[in-house]
Amino acid sequence: MDSEMSHQDGNYNESPAKSEVIGNGTVTTMANSRLKLRVHPNKDHKPEGYDDLDLDFNPSIFSSLERYLPSNMLGIPRDDKAKFMREILLKYLPSGERHRTQKHQEYREKIKSNYQPLHRELYALNPTTFFLPTFLKAISDNTEQSFRSIISEPSPGIYVFPMLQPDFCELLLSEIENFEKWVAEAKFRIMRPNRMNRYGAVLDDFGLEPMLDRLMDDFVRPLSRVFFPEVGGSSLDSHHGFVVEYGEDKDLDLGFHVDDSEVTLNVCLGKEFSGGELFFRGSRCERHVNTGTQSEEAFDYSHVPGRAVLHRGRHRHGARATTSGHRINLLMWCRREMKLYQKDFSDWCGECNRMKKERQRSTCAATRLELIAREGESTA
Ligand SMILES: O=C(O)CCC(=O)C(=O)O
């Protein structure tokens, strides 16, 4: 029945699309400038890291682009290089996107200069106060065996594990509440995490991006390298981090959809609630997103505060109504900017696999029929 639900476009995120403009390395000149980028990258140059700067493009794009800077620019301060490269990137974005990126940057700056964080200790990741010791140990051992010692896989491709300290959940909930209070008092027009949620907030927008960067780099990526190599799990390089909120006076449920991510981390922060189960209906590639569900693909999951679910973004899912109380979940859509080429067959797509089996079955059946026919001919 759920397979008949309409598929909501996974691209429902309204954060600015980060671009692949230098993907083929062919950016050669800049308009309105006498300075020219190199045609070929300077392979001997070791670019700087840009992770700690508040940038509106993926920091790895800046590091890659730095190799194309003319040699007389390599020694200038990093901030100046970043500013210069940002201008180049903006020039190469289609104008609509450029406008959105600029607006989004202004939006973040407005929040930054007006919002007073309540719990500053949340803004830099502190593993021992954020995570449960079992989770920390599994990650620091960094083997499939150590991961599997705390993670269960109740249905193929869905990984569940206890992750967050209760005190951390409480602190984060209180920071979110504080942010929302400020939004209401300042009558600030807030951008919601996506088009499907009318409530919730983008954590990256009010200063938590560096903390979430580290969460992805040091904790989600090691797990994804092992469990989701086929969608680029080892090279996730950007994220969209937000919270969703459900309850009587908020959204109740969330329709059937795929996420705009390679891998999604979904952790329940609390508070007390009933209902709100996630329903999963199998992974699908782009071509097969609206195909039916096989019975073994249907899986329902009940959220527990502090517990995380890790799944492919293309694993179709939705959330049932939160029937009482208030549920808040932390979501991190982890992406790989340089998308993997979509092949004719994806071994993680339930429908590609079903069609392949079907073809194999009919080839076998045809061969059998032919053998029987030949046997008949030879005995006639
Ligand atoms: O409510 C949930 O737990 C699921 C949220 C979700 O799937 C999403 O925001 O992409």
Ligand SMILES: [Fe+2]
């Ligand atoms: Fe989702």
